[in-house]
Amino acid sequence: DSGVTQTPKHLITATGQRVTLRCSPRSGDLSVYWYQQSLDQGLQFLIQYYNGEERAKGNILERFSAQQFPDLHSELNLSSLELGDSALYFCASSVEPTGVSYNEQFFGPGTRLTVL
């Protein structure tokens, strides 16, 4: 158990809908990262938050957004869903980004999103 929790574990929805994925980082971790794992794109970094502020953006679609709350949990919002958004969405947390040395990222179990 990494200490990172994600809910829900599975989500099935229809095209055009909007969903929210939730992540609670490990106790004491200030950074949260979101990754998408799909068959065609592999594992891709979406976005990072550090202590409530957006820190880095990757291949995140404009239909997707995220935020990190004062209690440090994070939510990833996916809207106008398309079939191609079906994937596993992972959240990871780390102590803090330093830019000098690497802080290990701990991954949650993921949320499997199926868009029908």
Add this chain to the structure above:
Amino acid sequence: GDSVTQMEGPVTLSEEAFLTINCTYTATGYPSLFWYVQYPGEGLQLLLKATKADDKGSNKGFEATYRKETTSFHLEKGSVQVSDSAVYFCALSGKAAGNKLTFGGGTRVLVKP
């Protein structure tokens, strides 16, 4: 930008066989390198890491050495077990890119008894 290339699977082995998974990378500067493992139905777990050239990461019998001259970080295990069946991901974290991880495509390993 940063990229990681690893050998495609699946790799099928017999128990106690030697495992090698090749990984090469492209990055500016001196990235940190990692191997993550994903067991069926689970999230990713850090298997080992190396943060500078010539470092050797090791864990659970797995080893990988950071080779800057060949931009490689190949994963090896001398004697695999059925429980090593999983998907293995090579990844890097470039300082210029903050702390985010760039992953290779993953290599599925199946160990048969």
